[in-house]
Amino acid sequence: MAAVCELFAMSSRYPATVQMSLDELARRGGRTADHRDGWGIAYFEGSDVRLLREAEAASDSALVRFIQDHPPASELVVSHIRKATQGDRRLANCQPFSRELGGRVHVFAHNGNLDRPRLEAAAPLGDHRPVGDTDSEYAFCALLERLRPLWLGGAGAPPLAERLAALAAFAALLRPLGPANFLYADGDALFVHGHRRTQPDGAIRPPGLHVLARACARPGATLRTEGLAVHGGERAHQEVVLVASIPLTDEVGWNALAEGELIAVQGGRVATRIVPEP
Amino acid sequence: MAAVCELFAMSSRYPATVQMSLDELARRGGRTADHRDGWGIAYFEGSDVRLLREAEAASDSALVRFIQDHPPASELVVSHIRKATQGDRRLANCQPFSRELGGRVHVFAHNGNLDRPRLEAAAPLGDHRPVGDTDSEYAFCALLERLRPLWLGGAGAPPLAERLAALAAFAALLRPLGPANFLYADGDALFVHGHRRTQPDGAIRPPGLHVLARACARPGATLRTEGLAVHGGERAHQEVVLVASIPLTDEVGWNALAEGELIAVQGGRVATRIVPEP
Numbered sequence: 001m002a003a004v005c006e007l008f009a010m011s012s013r014y015p016a017t018v019q020m021s022l023d024e025l026a027r028r029g030g031r032t033a034d035h036r037d038g039w040g041i042a043y044f045e046g047s048d049v050r051l052l053r054e055a056e057a058a059s060d061s062a063l064v065r066f067i068q069d070h071p072p073a074s075e076l077v078v079s080h081i082r083k084a085t086q087g088d089r090r091l092a093n094c095q096p097f098s099r100e101l102g103g104r105v106h107v108f109a110h111n112g113n114l115d116r117p118r119l120e121a122a123a124p125l126g127d128h129r130p131v132g133d134t135d136s137e138y139a140f141c142a143l144l145e146r147l148r149p150l151w152l153g154g155a156g157a158p159p160l161a162e163r164l165a166a167l168a169a170f171a172a173l174l175r176p177l178g179p180a181n182f183l184y185a186d187g188d189a190l191f192v193h194g195h196r197r198t199q200p201d202g203a204i205r206p207p208g209l210h211v212l213a214r215a216c217a218r219p220g221a222t223l224r225t226e227g228l229a230v231h232g233g234e235r236a237h238q239e240v241v242l243v244a245s246i247p248l249t250d251e252v253g254w255n256a257l258a259e260g261e262l263i264a265v266q267g268g269r270v271a272t273r274i275v276p277e278p
Numbered sequence: 279m280a281a282v283c284e285l286f287a288m289s290s291r292y293p294a295t296v297q298m299s300l301d302e303l304a305r306r307g308g309r310t311a312d313h314r315d316g317w318g319i320a321y322f323e324g325s326d327v328r329l330l331r332e333a334e335a336a337s338d339s340a341l342v343r344f345i346q347d348h349p350p351a352s353e354l355v356v357s358h359i360r361k362a363t364q365g366d367r368r369l370a371n372c373q374p375f376s377r378e379l380g381g382r383v384h385v386f387a388h389n390g391n392l393d394r395p396r397l398e399a400a401a402p403l404g405d406h407r408p409v410g411d412t413d414s415e416y417a418f419c420a421l422l423e424r425l426r427p428l429w430l431g432g433a434g435a436p437p438l439a440e441r442l443a444a445l446a447a448f449a450a451l452l453r454p455l456g457p458a459n460f461l462y463a464d465g466d467a468l469f470v471h472g473h474r475r476t477q478p479d480g481a482i483r484p485p486g487l488h489v490l491a492r493a494c495a496r497p498g499a500t501l502r503t504e505g506l507a508v509h510g511g512e513r514a515h516q517e518v519v520l521v522a523s524i525p526l527t528d529e530v531g532w533n534a535l536a537e538g539e540l541i542a543v544q545g546g547r548v549a550t551r552i553v554p555e556p
Contacts (some may be wrong), residue, residue, distance in 0.1 A: 048370035051329070066344045092326035100377055103407035126407060127430060131326050152307035152405060221503050 006111040006197075007209065008079040009183045009243040012189045014235045015073035018228070023172060038082035038094035041067065042107045043074040047187045049105040050074075053094040075232065075267070076190060078093025078183050080109040085135075086116065092132030096183075097140045099128055102151030104145065104187045109137035111197060111208065111245060112179030113128030119177050123170075135178075143170050143184065157188040160264060160271065163251040167191050168262050168274050181208035183243065190265040192243050207256035211263065212242045213270060214253070279347065284389040284475075286357040287461045287521040289468045291546040292513040294349035296506070316360035316372035319345065320385045321352040325465045327383040328352075331372040351511065351546070354468060356461050357388060358387040363413075365395065370410030374461075375418045377406055380429030382465045384422065386416035387525060389475060389486065390457030397455050401448075411458075421448050421462065435466040438542060438549065445469050447538050459486035461521065468543040470521050472535025485534035489541065490520045491548060492531070510550050517546030 010018050015060040039061070040053035050072060058064045058081060080095035087093035096109040101233070114135040122167045123142035146166055150158040157163075167184065172191045174180035206273040216238045222231050228248050232238035243265075247254035260276040288296050317339070318331035326351060327503045336342045336359060358373035365371035374387040392413040401420035408415040428436040435441075445462065449471045452458035459471045472487040500509050505527050505539055510516035521543075526533035535541070538554040 045369040048368075050331070050369060053328070062348050063344070066341070070340050090326075091323040091328060100406065100409055104408055105409060127426070128378065129430075131378055131381055131383055148405070152407075 006081050006083070006245045007109055007181060007183055007243070008077075008245075009072075009185070009190055010077040010230060010266075011137075011241045011265040011268050012075050012230075012232070013073050013237070013239040016233055016240060017071040017073050017231045018077050018154065019068065019071045019231065035088045036083075038091075039064070039080065040082075040094050040096050040109070041079040042096045042098065042185075043072045044076035044107075044185065044187055045072075045074065048105040049098055049107055049187075051098050051107070053091060053095065053096075054095050055090050064273060070092055073092065076185055076187070078107050078109055078185050078190070080111075085113040087134040089133070093134050093137075095134075095136060097137050099140070099144055101144055101147065101186075104151075104157075106147075106187070107185045108136070108140035108143065108182065110139060110180070110182040112136075112181055114139060114178040114180065119174075122173055122177070124161055137175060138181075140184075142224075143167075146170055157186065160189060160266070163189065164191070164262065164264050164272060164274065165192070165245060167247065168276075171195075171262055172276065176184045179204060179208065181245070188266065190241075190242065190243075191262065191270065192265065193255065193260075193262045197245065206259040207258065208245070209257045210247050210254045211257065211270070212244075212247070212254045213240070213256075213268075214242075215239045215268075228254050241268055241270060284359050284361070284523045285387055285459060285461055285541075286355075286523075287463070287468055287470065288352075288355040288508060289519045289543040289546050290353050290508075290510065291470075291515070291517040292511050294511055294516065294518060295349040295351050295509045296355050297346065297349045297509065301426050315367045316361070316369075317342070317358065318360075318372050318374050318387070319355065319357040319376065320374045320376065320463075322354035322383075322385075322465055323350075325382040327376055327385055327465075329374065329376050329385070331367050331369060331374075333367050334477065352465055354465070356387055356463050356468070358389075358461075363391040365410055365412040368410070371412050371415070372410075373412075375413060375415050376393045377418070377422055379422055379425065379464075380435075382429075384425075384465070385463045385505075386414070386418035386460065387415060388458070388460040389476065390414075390455040390459055390473065392417060392452060392458065400451055400455070400491065415436075417452060417460075418462075421445075424448055425464075425553050426498055429464075438467060438544075441467065442469070442540070442542050442550060442552065445471070446554075449538065449540055450554065456531050457482060457486065459523070461509075466544065467549065468519075468521075469540065470535065470543065471538075471540045473537060475523065484537040486523070486537075487535045488522055488525045488532045489535065489548070490525070490532045491518070491546075492520075492521075493517045493546075497522075519543045519548060
C-alpha cells in the first residue's frame, strides 16, 4: 500500500492559508486507486465552519482546483481523504462531519475501521443521529452525546481540561474497536488522537498520526515543505501546528504520536497532551 | 428600493441544475447596494446537503462564478441573498442555516426582521443553539425544537400532515413579530411561507413570495426565463417548482402567496397548502 495522507489539520495563532496541501490532497487522493471515494475540508471562521466535501476523487475535482486558486484564510483547518470501508460513495459518507453544539460548529474526521456492533453497544446515541452510514459519523454522534452536558451546561467553551478528559475517555472506548485515529475540533481547540494505521509493510500498528510545530517571528513567512505551503499572513510571531497521517516531508520536526496519545492544540500551539498508561 | 430577490428555491421530480439563477443572485446581490452582506445556496443530495455560503456580495464572489460554471445537480435547492438587519457581516450570519435532526440535514432561510425579545419569549430554544446572532437563525433553532418530537419519535420522515401542522403553528407565532417569509426544507419536502415584504413603493405588505410550477414532458428540456435556466436533465416528465421573492420574469404562471399562506412542495409538485382564516 502506498503512503497516503488520509487526515490533515492546521492550527495557527493568526489566520493562515493552506495552499499546497490541497495539491497534495488531490495528488494523493487520485494517484492511489484505493482512496478515490471522496474528500472534505473544513475551514473554521470563528464559531462557524466553511465545509466543502465531495463524493469523488480529489484529483478529478474542479472544486479542489478552485480552492487551490482561492484558499480561504483560517486559524483552524481539518481535512480528510476517503477510502470507503463502511458506507456507499455519497456525500453523506464524506468527512469531515459537522454538527452544532452549544452554539458552535464541531467537526470530526476519523481514519480507521471500527467494529460497528460493538461501537453501538459501547457508545449509545442521543439526539444527534448519523446522516450517512459510516462508523466514523456514528462515533462522532456518540462523542457529541458525551460532550453535550459540558457544552449545554453554561455559557462559552467548557474548561479545556474537562473537554480533554471527555475525549480521552471516548478515545479509550474506541481503541479496542479498531484503528481510531481522529481529528476533532470545537472551534476553540483541535484534539488529535493517534492510534494505529496500515503501514507501508501492510501491518496495522502505530503511529497513526504525526505532528509538526513551527513558529515564524517575521511577518509574511511561508511554512513551505514538499507538497505543502502554509502562508502565515502579515502578522509577526505567527505559530502553526500541522497534523498529518504521515510526515509530509523528510525534514526534522515531525513527531509521531504514541499509541493512544491525545493532544489538544490551540492557536498554533500544542496546549496539552495525554499518553495512556502502558 | 429596487426589486430584490432575497429568497429562491427549486424543487424537481428528477435532479436538475439551476444555472442562471446564480447569475441572477450575483446581479441582484451586488447591483443594489443594500444587499451586499452575504449569500448562500444549499443543494440537497439525498438526506445530506452541500451548503455554500459567504459573507460577501455575490457579485464579487469567485465562488459564485465557479458555481455558474459547475452547477450541482439536485432535486432541492434553497438560496438566500443577505441584507444585514440583525447581526454582523460574517459567515455565521449568512443563510441558509443548516442542522441535523432525525438523521437528515434540515435547511432554513428567512426574509424579514423579527422582534427579537418577543421571539425569544414566544419560542424557547431546546438543545439547538444559534451560532450567529440573527433573528432568522434563532427562529430556525426554535422551529427545530418544535419539530424534534416528530423526527425523533420513529424511523423515517413523519407524515407530511403532521409536519405541515407544526409549521403552520410556528408561522402563526412568527407573523405578529415582523415579516416572516421563509423557506424550510427537510430533504423530503420544501415548506414555503409567504407573508409581507417591502414593496417597490416602500410599503410593507403581501405578497412576500411567488411560486411557479412547470411540467416538461420531453427529456432534455430547459425551463428558461429571464436571468434563470433550470436544466431538467435527460429524464422525461420532469416537473419543477420555483419559489422566489419576486416573479423572476413577466410570464404568466407566477402565483403570489397570500398573507400567511403555507405550501408544501415535494418532487416538483405543490403537494398541499394552508391559507389561514382571515
